[in-house]
Amino acid sequence: MTRRGAWLAKFLLRRVLPIGCLAVLAWFSHGPVWGWAIAALGWALLVLVHSWQSAALAAWLDSPDGRPFPQAGGAWGEVLGKLAHWLNEQTQHREDVETRLRSFRGAMDAVPDGLVIVDAGHRIQWSNRAAGAHLGVRLPRDDGVMIEHLVRTPGFAEYLASADAPSPFVLQVPAARTRVYTIRVVPLGDANKLVVSLDVTDARRVESMRSTFVANVSHELRTPLTVVSGFLEYFTDEAAVDAEQRKQFAHLMSDQTARMLSLVDDLLTLSRLEAEDAPASEEDVDMADLLKQLRAEGQSLSDGRHRLEVICQGPALHGNRKELHSAFGNLVSNAIRYTPAGGEIRIEWAVSDGCGVFSVCDSGVGVAAEHLPRLTERFYRVDRGRSRDTGGTGLGLAIVKHILLRHQAKLKIDSELGAGSTFRATFPDWRLRTPA
Ligand code: ADP
Secondary structure, eight states, rough: OOOHHHHHHHHHHIIIHHHHHHHHHHHHOHHHHHHHHHHHHHHHHHHHHHHHHHHHHHHHSSSSSTSOOOOOOHHEEEEEEEEHHHHHHHHHHHHHHHHHHHHHHHHHOOOOEEEEEETTOOBBEEEEEEEHHOOOOOOOTTTBBHHHHHHHOOHHHHHHHHHSSSSSSOOOOOOGGTEEEEEEEEETTTEEEEEEEEEEEHHHHHHHHHHHHHHHHHHHHHHHHHHHHHHHHHHHHHHEEEOHHHHHHHHHHHHHHHHHHHHHHHHHHHHHHHOOSOOOOOOOOOOHHHHHHHHHHHHHTTSSSSSEEEEEEEEEEEOOHHHHHHHHHHHHHHHHHHTTTEEEEEEEEEEETTTEEEEEEEEOOOOOGGGGGGGSSSSSSHHHHHHHHOOOSOOOOOOOOOHHHHOOOOEEEEEETTTEHHHHHHHHGGGEOOOO
16 A cells, blocks of 8 residues: 555544544434534534644745744644654754855865856856955855956966966966965866965975075185186196296185185085984083183184183083084174274173073174164175175074074174174073083
């Protein structure tokens, strides 16, 4: 039996049969009039109850929100119970789909790439949050707007129209000139397209920094190489140079070679520092001993032209001795090289506010405020000539910065043009070792 047949049989058995039996009983006991009357009354009651229940259900279906689901007993109760159960299942299913959709949207908004779905006419259908920053697409404001109306960069419309462009479109949004994006278009379904934008600003910056670095290194090596090759040409001409000149040229060539060697040394030091995140080994560095060594090296470099004062008031410092020596040595050598003869240089190790502070203070040429933020950049020099004349490579402070970073220390530079400078490296308290 089908489900419908079963329901009909149940209805006939429970509702129609009792009315029929009552009518037959009335017929036999009180006559045919009573029999017909009971049958008519029973049917009328049945129709009334069904009409009332169907009206209640129809009214609820018209505006289900907020209204209680109709309740009933008997056959209608069974039907309404099943309907309520089915509705509950549907609501649960819808809530599940909504939750999944919300988490999918959240995930799409967390994607750093801009994503925009456009239809065949390039009208915006959907976009994620990054697309707002990259392309200025914001929903619901731009729902149905043609994407070319928002991204007006010349060439973009043509790129979008071209079916399968091999390389991405490079976009520099006028509102954020400093940022660069690449755009790719991926076919989506039959007619839609997915526009993907990628922020490549940092990658471009790194690329340009790398090429600037290579250009700088080449330039730095080119000058001494040109000098050496020029002298070598003279050397080949026996008649043009006498023995005295030959000696002088050889001396100058050796100066240039030393300059190239120190540049290569600094470059190797920098690349080694950049290759590893932390020093290979650390120990408790006896600062009194290190300062003694720095004084000896400083005196040899100064050759009696400056007055050197060394003060050691702090405990041992936990770190890599070789690296710390290189960083502090660079600061001392700079102080000597940028301080005219007769000047004073103070090298100090002390504790301030619980932190270890190594400082080098000089009464030298000083640095104008506008140069200070860039001093630790590779090859940045305030006075190129003076740096070269004193054997500088332009990499000293870049090395200092790296080493301090690896020791969680901060570099602070105070300087006044013509009045001198103080370079201060502050180490965290946990690197200090109090004597046992
Ligand atoms: P360089 O080899 O040219 O000295 P550094 O990286 O050590 O390179 O320093 C970068 C620049 O900072 C120097 O060229 C110089 O202009 C400036 N500088 C560094 N130390 C001092 C200082 N003690 N006094 C004045 N200027 C300094």
